[in-house]
């Protein structure tokens with residue numbers, strides 16, 4: 001059933017559970033942003049008119065031009081733990097002001113926010129976890145956003161703002177799984193589940209690395225599109241519930257070298273069954289609910305497992321260099337205007353999309 005996402009427009013900002021936003025003074029420059037507010041079924045999207053922020057030391061003011069949605073943004077509405085927060089982790093725009101001490105960016109630069117405002121590189125830390133945009137801290141669905149300069153990257157020149165806005169979560173998750181943790185090699189086989197944001201980036205990145213992507217979908221039309229994007233094998237998981245057997249056959253009975261498991265409960269056991277000796281499985285998502293147990297018995301010898309949480313700024317910079325070298329263009333399914341953000345959320349929940357959903361500002 002399609003859920004409705006009501007929008008309430010508030011002329012002035014009020015005190016919301018867990019967060020206080022300044023009420024604009026008379027004559028102050030204002031801007032619009034979405035904010036999550038308690039509603040009848042968890043959180044709902046509200047449009048707020050707030051005072052335009054200004055950058056402090058080592059901070060950058062970004063005029064956001066495009067935002068992309070991730071399944072997490074939809075899930076957060078049901079969780080109710082992010083009241084008062086500006087939603088969405090992913091956004092791109094241009095620098096309009098810099099604070100004292102900013103060294104890496106200048107006015108006019110085109111930038112994207114990193115998923116974690118504070119994960120420069122190395123191992124994931126508690127501080128980084130607490131800085132996940134659109135969850136623990138304010139996200140990007142606002143006309144203006146202030147970010148620490150270490151929470152931004154320059155976007156590749158050949159990409160539009162819409163395209164660049166798709167990178168911070170889905171693309172980086174696929175990158176981290178395949179390159180940082182999976183150490184993908186040309187000729188490897190890669191299993192992608194469904195044709196959502198992470199999986200389509202996984203397909204494109206794997207193909208560009210000279211690997212052989214195999215992808216599943218509930219839709220034959222989407223599988224055909226996936227072939228045009230570089231999939232060498234396709235399986236309809238709806239008409240073929242034992243899809244992992246077909247995946248194994250497609251690898252000449254060797255199994256796949258990489259799995260990006262975005263579905264969780266319904267797929268993890270089958271994905272492990274499809275894994276090759278020495279393969280890598282990236283635990284990523286819970287589209288059917290998070291899997292709560294890893295089947296160690298059937299896990300092939302030499303296999304490795306990582307529990308992915310997007311990636312660091314260091315990963316983002318490495319990915320951008322790869323994207324630029326291969327001139328990869330993100331697959332955008334549909335673009336919605338800022339005013340229709342709730343319709344974009346509903347569209348994601350319908351699963352009609354292939355690739356990414358974007359909101360422009």
Ligand SMILES: NC(=O)c1ccc[n+]([C@@H]2O[C@H](COP(=O)([O-])OP(=O)(O)OC[C@H]3O[C@@H](n4cnc5c(N)ncnc54)[C@H](OP(=O)(O)O)[C@@H]3O)[C@@H](O)[C@H]2O)c1
Nearest residue numbers: 071194195196197198217218284285286287308309310351
């Ligand atoms: N751990 C991390 O760092 C991380 C980062 C990003 C995302 N995630 C998680 O990864 C998952 C995917 O995120 P996303 O943004 O890529 O999602 P998305 O774009 O919304 O993906 C939706 C697609 O997934 C497929 N799908 C849905 N339910 C399925 C099922 N039961 N079995 C098989 N395929 C199914 C469908 O593809 P077809 O229409 O082709 O069937 C659907 O269109 C989410 O759970 C998200 O929270 C985790």
